[in-house]
Amino acid sequence: MTKDMKDIVALCKRRGFIFQASEIYGGINGFWDYGPLGTELKNNLRDAWWRDMVITPPIGPDGTPLEIVGLDSAIIQNPNVWVSSGHVGGFTDPMVDCQETKKRYREDHLHVIKASDDEWVAVHEEAEDSEIEKRFKKLNIKHAEDLERTPLTDIALSDYSKIYAPDAKEKGTLLEPKAFNLMFETYIGATQSDDNKAYLRGETAQGIFINYKNVLDSTRVRVPFGIAQIGKAFRNEVNPRNFIFRSREFEQMEMEWFCDPEDAPQWFEFWKEERQRWWKSVGLKDKDMIFREHGQDELVFYSQGTFDIEYQFPFTAPGYGELEGVAYRTNYDLTQHQEGSKTKMEYIDPMDPKNRYIPHVIEPAAGLTRGVLALLCDAYTVDENRPSGVFLDFTPAMAPKKAAILPLTAKGEHPEIATKLYLELRKHYAIDLDIKQNIGKRYARQDEIGTPYCFTIDDDTVANGTVTVRERNTMAQERIHIDKVLDYLREKIDG
RNA sequence: GCGGGUGUAGCUUAAUGGUAAAGCCCCUGCCUUCCAAGCAGGUUACGAGGGUUCGAUUCCCUUCACCCGCUCCA
Numbered sequence: 001m002t003k004d005m006k007d008i009v010a011l012c013k014r015r016g017f018i019f020q021a022s023e024i025y026g027g028i029n030g031f032w033d034y035g036p037l038g039t040e041l042k043n044n045l046r047d048a049w050w051r052d053m054v055i056t057p058p059i060g061p062d063g064t065p066l067e068i069v070g071l072d073s074a075i076i077q078n079p080n081v082w083v084s085s086g087h088v089g090g091f092t093d094p095m096v097d098c099q100e101t102k103k104r105y106r107e108d109h110l111h112v113i114k115a116s117d118d119e120w121v122a123v124h125e126e127a128e129d130s131e132i133e134k135r136f137k138k139l140n141i142k143h144a145e146d147l148e149r150t151p152l153t154d155i156a157l158s159d160y161s162k163i164y165a166p167d168a169k170e171k172g173t174l175l176e177p178k179a180f181n182l183m184f185e186t187y188i189g190a191t192q193s194d195d196n197k198a199y200l201r202g203e204t205a206q207g208i209f210i211n212y213k214n215v216l217d218s219t220r221v222r223v224p225f226g227i228a229q230i231g232k233a234f235r236n237e238v239n240p241r242n243f244i245f246r247s248r249e250f251e252q253m254e255m256e257w258f259c260d261p262e263d264a265p266q267w268f269e270f271w272k273e274e275r276q277r278w279w280k281s282v283g284l285k286d287k288d289m290i291f292r293e294h295g296q297d298e299l300v301f302y303s304q305g306t307f308d309i310e311y312q313f314p315f316t317a318p319g320y321g322e323l324e325g326v327a328y329r330t331n332y333d334l335t336q337h338q339e340g341s342k343t344k345m346e347y348i349d350p351m352d353p354k355n356r357y358i359p360h361v362i363e364p365a366a367g368l369t370r371g372v373l374a375l376l377c378d379a380y381t382v383d384e385n386r387p388s389g390v391f392l393d394f395t396p397a398m399a400p401k402k403a404a405i406l407p408l409t410a411k412g413e414h415p416e417i418a419t420k421l422y423l424e425l426r427k428h429y430a431i432d433l434d435i436k437q438n439i440g441k442r443y444a445r446q447d448e449i450g451t452p453y454c455f456t457i458d459d460d461t462v463a464n465g466t467v468t469v470r471e472r473n474t475m476a477q478e479r480i481h482i483d484k485v486l487d488y489l490r491e492k493i494d495g
Numbered sequence: 496g497c498g499g500g501u502g503u504a505g506c507u508u509a510a511u512g513g514u515a516a517a518g519c520c521c522c523u524g525c526c527u528u529c530c531a532a533g534c535a536g537g538u539u540a541c542g543a544g545g546g547u548u549c550g551a552u553u554c555c556c557u558u559c560a561c562c563c564g565c566u567c568c569a
Contacts, residue, residue, distance in 0.1 A: 006562080014505055014520085020560075026543055027560045087569065095567075097496075104496070104566045178496095182569070202569080238496065238567055246568070300569070387531040408528055436522085440530035447530090458528055468529075475530070 005314045008380050009243055011390065015449050017041065017376065018244060030240030030248035032369075037449055040400035040430060042251070042372050046230055048282055048397065049253045049366070053228045058274050061266070068226035068255060069219055073207025075200055075232060076186065082199050084340030085206050085333065087183055094177035096152070098165040105166065107177040111149035112163060115141045120162045122152060122174065139164055184234040184248075200234040205363060207231075208256045209333045213343060223347050223359055224259035224267065230368060242315045244373050251368035258347070258359035261331070264304075267362045268328045272307045275326055275364045279309055282371075283395040284378050288312045290320045302332035309366075311374040323374055324366035331358040379450055387440055391472060392450030396493040401451040403489055404432040406442050408458040417482075418457045421467075425486060429493065447472060453492065455485055 012018040016035035022028045034042055050070070052058070057066040082088045094107040105124075113121045113132065119141050123132050129147055136142070141164075155163070161172040184200040187193075201207065208227045215227055230253045240246050259267050276291055294306040305328040310320035334345040335358055349355040379392040396402060405422045407414030415435050422433040432451065434442045439456065446454055454470040461467050466479040469488065480488055 009561090010506070023542095023560090026558090029560070085569095095496090097566090106567085235568080241562095241568095389531095406529090409526095411527090414528095438527065438530085438532070440532075441520095442531090443529080444531045456529065460528090470529080477529075 003314045003377060003380050003382070005243065007390070008314070008376060011380070011392075011448065012038065012376065030237060030246075032244045032247055037400040038372070041375065041394075041398065042368065044398050044400070045282060045371050045375065046251075046253065046368055049278075049368070050228070050230060052278060052281075053226070053253075053255055057226070061270060066226065067221050067224075068228055068257075069215060069221060071208055071211055071215070071227050071229045072231065073204070073211060073229060075234075076188070076198050077201065077207065077210065079198050080340055081206055081210055081337075082183060082202070084336045085209075086336070087202050087206075088181070088199070096177045097175045098168055099173040099175055107152050110152040110166065112152055112155055113147055113149055118162045119164070119171070120155075120159070121164045122166050123149075124166060125149075125151075135166075182235040182237065184236050201232075202235050203233050203365070204229045204231045204252045204254045205256060205333070205365060208254065209337055210341075212256075212258065212334060212345065216347070222350060224257065224263065226255050226257045228253075228255040230254075242313070242321075244369050245313065245315070245321060247369070250370070252365060253368050253371075254363065254365040256333075257362040257364075259362065261357060261360045264328060264330075264360040264362065268305055268307075268326070271326050271362050271364050275309060275324055275366070279323065279371075282375065283393075283398055284311060284374055288378060289323075292320075302330055304328045304330055311370075311377075313373070313377055321370070322367070323370050324364060326362065326364045329361045329363050331360050333361060334358050386444070386447060386475065388444035388447045391447035393473060394450040394452070396452045396489075399450050399452050400430065401432050401446070401449060402429040402493055403453040403455060404434055404442070404446045404451050406434055406439060406454055406456045408439055408456055410435050412459075413462050414457045417461055421455065421457070421482060421485065425489070428486065429489060443470065443475075453489065457482075 009018075012035075013020075015037060017038035019033045019035055020027045021031035021033045023033075053068050054070045057068040060066050079088070095104050096107050096110070097104050109125050110122050111125050111127075113123065115121060115136065121132075121135060121139065121141065123135065127135075132147060157176055160174050160176075163174055164171045165174045183202050186198050186200060188196045188198050208229055212227065215221065231251065232249060233252050234249050237246055237248050240248055244250070257267055257271065272291075276289075279289065280286060288311055290308075290310045290312070292308045292310060294303075294308065299306055307326040308322050309324040309326070311323050312318070313321045315321075331345075337343070338345040338358065345358050346356050347359050375394065375398055376392070379394045380390065381393045382390050392399075394400075403425065405418045405425070407418040418433060418435065422431055425431045432446070434445070443454060450472070452472045454472075456468045456470060458468070460479070461482060465482050467482050467485065468477045468479055469485075470477050
């Protein structure tokens with residue numbers, strides 16, 4: 001039985017994990033709201049990351065604990081931050097559309113071969129000569145001897161009328177290149193003009209880089225150290241798709257690890273390992289993940305290595321979708337901000353003041369909301385042998401509700417004892433108390449929201465103080481004393 | 496952004512140019528000593544806007560959202 005995205009989305013809505021944003025107004029493309037359980041789940045994943053990064057960072061290769069501090073920067077920064085980072089202008093890839101075939105190409109991916117003065121043929125940059133010859137034959141154009149290629153970026157717009165687009169029959173069907181900028185624009189103050197234009201952050205990372213000096217000067221951290229931040233980021237995606245996987249407003253968990261350039265390659269290896277381990281620790285199954293080093297051709301120009309942690313989502317299968325990228329960004333960002341802000345970003349080694357350098361950065365950048373989606377997809381388990389037909393196999397630590405307290409009947413002393421137990425347990429964990437309806441329905445409901453344990457109060461509880469524990473995945477039951485319930489939960493959740 | 500598809504209750508599905516039906520879920524009560532049981536009752540829907548029409552959920556137009564493919568994802 002395969003997991004169907006439709007069913008997962010339906011369950012998310014039915015049980016209050018994730019809703020279409022602005023649903024009662026007809027929705028809004030690329031935005032999602034988190035319901036009561038989705039919020040709990042997201043917070044659990046977020047808190048686990050914060051705990052494992054900032055509160056209790058990993059032990060380093062030399063046996064000493066790493067030093068990582070937290071940050072919460074503004075979503076809107078001085079717009080020059082995004083000019084220096086390259087998000088405004090530099091990184092946008094102009095696209096050209098073909099009027100005839102409705103296809104769209106990256107301008108810098110197309111090459112043009114000039115067969116004659118007015119018959120030019122556009123081809124993909126990776127097209128081989130043999131393919132190109134076929135293309136010429138099809139167009140019935142005698143091809144030039146040398147097949148010399150000119151990048152489309154070097155061709156004047158006025159010459160577009162001579163070009164046959166890669167998949168077109170007619171020439172002159174390519175339209176003017178359009179720049180796509182994914183930054184969300186806004187205006188500061190009540191009037192709108194270019195003077196007060198600003199951007200919603202496209203990533204949380206830049207907030208870290210621009211506070212690097214502040215953190216150094218205020219916290220006594222020394223290289224190597226990290227600054228971690230969790231928060232919303234915004235990208236005006238051309239085409240949001242696949243539930244919450246690519247949305248225009250999303251949440252990131254990013255850490256910038258500042259280190260000596262000489263040590264950077266070792267730290268890169270360290271964080272690759274560490275981040276793989278972490279995703280497994282929150283419950284993702286090894287068999288559904290892939291760990292992938294980017295090839296040279298995939299790397300952005302300033303990166304000396306990028307490592308993807310990807311998950312096999314139902315909508316990407318048999319392929320994978322990115323959960324986290326661990327990138328060796330060199331000192332690119334700090335250097336950019338040093339130039340852009342005229343603020344020195346040099347680090348002076350306190351043990352050796354002659355040793356000055358701009359730290360290199362290893363960046364483990366994870367998608368929190370993508371992580372939530374992976375947890376949901378991973379947990380979704382079809383089981384036709386149980387009333388609900390499905391259950392969510394969250395780890396106890398990630399489950400939105402840790403346990404449900406269920407009086408077997410709504411009569412006698414059952415509800416009273418159940419309520420007392422509930423009042424005790426809820427001081428420690430997110431607990432459900434559910435009294436109404438028959439017990440089977442209540443178990444089924446808890447299965448659907450992934451509650452790992454149900455404690456049921458029956459006549460034996462009244463007689464001898466024991467309750468049944470019903471385990472979600474196996475539906476097996478055992479009896480334990482009511483006084484041991486909290487210890488039992490502690491052991492399962494934190495132990 | 497392009498092409499195709501789909502929008503009726505929380506879900507699954509009906510019917511209809513003239514008061515929109517059912518099953519499941521949900522809620523209330525009864526009953527129930529362990530997995531959506533039974534009985535009685537109850538809430539909830541034509542994605543939005545416009546047009547045609549005496550009257551539109553139904554026909555037409557526009558729009559929005561979702562799904563699939565293409566494109567894209569610094």
